Amino acid sequence: MPVSRTRKPQKKSGRTPQRGGGRPSGGGRAPTRSADRRRPWAVVIAVLLVCALGAGVLAALGSAGGGGGGGGGDDASQEEFGDPALADVAHRDPDDPLAVGDVDAPVVLVEFLDFQCAYCGIHARETHPWLVDEYVDTGKVRIEFRNFPIYGPESDTAARAAWAAGRQDRFWEFYSAAMDEEFDMDSGRFSDEGVLALAEEAGVPDLDAFRRDLDSTAAGEAVGRDAEEALSAGVTQVPAFLANGAFVGSAQDQDAFRDVLDEAYEAATD
Template identity: 55%
Template sequence: MPVSRSRKPKSNRAPGPGRKPASGGRSPGRRPAGAGDGGRSRRLVFGVVAVVVVLFLLLGSVAALLVGGGDEASDGAGGEESVVPLPDGHPALELARRDADDPLAIGDVDAPVVVIEYADFQCAFCGTHARGVHERLVEEYVATGVVRIEFRNFPINGPESDAAARAAWAAGRQGRFEEFYLAAFAEEFHLDSGRFSEEGLRELAEEAGVPDVELMLTEMELPEAGEAVGADAEEAMELGIVTPPSFLVNGHPVQGARPFAEFAELIEPLAEAAGES
């Protein structure tokens, strides 16, 4: 399914306030694909990571089918004894931004484990993850400094998904991304239900405690909002990810709304190995 209008062609319009100018119309912080050695290196990194991610996701899907899924599939990650940290310098590890000013991230910037989440606000399984596993991850690992969660917008379900992604980005500009994330996923709903219409977004912003709701609604329409969302979606597609939610746990892929135990079976040994290094 195509990503919505967030994947519009990059423009050379001036960026909004507080953002650095983007080179050549590309998204902020992303080099043009053909920018000499840097561009070639970036394509090579994504090519290598995409192969790794696709293979892991395919193997993970087969394993899930074999064990039947659900909570009974909690051993699908292979158990702690089979988790081997990726070597330093591995391309998959470079995807973690570890930017202290990243408004779409929570947790210590130097946490030993980074969980990257690719999600669509209209994805039912993303909602299942947010209402269950996400809250446990925050309580047990983020709050204790073990895990940092970095969110990537991957809106594949049409205009309302795109609007929600841009609104979440704008809420993050006011320091309320996590609150908006939880409000948006707080209950089940149907696709294109109007939850992410202008009025729906206004209500969610108020629920999330966004200080200036009108500013959020204005900033979500900035060109840089579309560029930021489009950059996240492009990253997901370059990795071969086709359905949300998908995750990278220190580079180890996890597909779908998996049980908390599967995340724990990755996080625990990876954190322990990081502490020993």
């Protein structure tokens, strides 16, 4: 059971989060040399994202006002539920440590997230526990997480750390620890030292193995596969959610999730 349901009470800072995690308020630590070594992959994601955005603009200009991918949109309540091609984004791997819920659940909700995104944090603290209570624990929905680190080196380190925690079956504990409170982007929270502290808080048993996995080629490849999958699905911002091939229109609105998930469940069980 994800520890996000037994998290500490959210600290109210009174700040209004900005899209994409906000800007640093100053005093943030510079990335470590290890983070600098990972920078090329973060740059690749940024370049690919720009290309995806450009392709999206061209598609929009060439269409008669068709719905956009990644941002969700209302899409006229999905006249034909979901996109069969996007439904393939769900893996249904029974050994996936970055997933929660019955592997045979009628609906798979795929979540694309950057740990530095403020709205991703709101989702993790407020909506994710509700989704687990309402849909995962009742066997209706399985949630599969995908890393999509688009905000630079600390985002990349956080994604690698989440994967490394999952190697020791502590992904959801890391997810909860990492998102448990508001923070400024590029603050050092996801430096090498920061993610090690979060891994310890999450109860990762072998921190030496965690360090090795964090810097491994396998970690970079896993994060890269997630990012490529996001871009192929048309995701251009975070958080983004796909339920059986249909985008959820809002990351903060429980009604938006309910509308899409209930429709997906009905379509899958008819």
